[in-house]
Amino acid sequence: MEPRRFDVVVVGELNPDLILYGDVVPEFGQVEKLVDKAVLTIGSSSAIFACGAARLGLRVTFIGKVGKDDFGKYMCHSLAEHGVDTG
Numbered sequence: 001m002e003p004r005r006f007d008v009v010v011v012g013e014l015n016p017d018l019i020l021y022g023d024v025v026p027e028f029g030q031v032e033k034l035v036d037k038a039v040l041t042i043g044s045s046s047a048i049f050a051c052g053a054a055r056l057g058l059r060v061t062f063i064g065k066v067g068k069d070d071f072g073k074y075m076c077h078s079l080a081e082h083g084v085d086t087g
Helices: 045-055 070-081
Strands: 008-011 015-021 037-043 060-063
Touching: 008 045, 015 070, 037 045, 037 070, 045 060, 045 070
Parallel strands: 008 060
Antiparallel strands: 015 037
16 A cells, blocks of 8 residues: 555635734724734634644645635745645
8 A cells, every 4th residue: 555645635715814903993884094013824724724734743735726816825835834735
């Protein structure tokens, strides 16, 4: 029997999260408000799970559809940085 190439195959969506920091309280009907800081990070439960499994030392690959826009490039690059195969 041939050894498995991956321990975990994750199939899911790829969406980044944009986390906003500042002294701003959301309100109904609010207008634009300034924030102190914005951080783009890995989002979607399937991508977060894939990164966690890779952190545990498992060989992980991710199957999903992603655009060629900046968010898609960011997500693919971030997964690869966490040890998740995106080939």
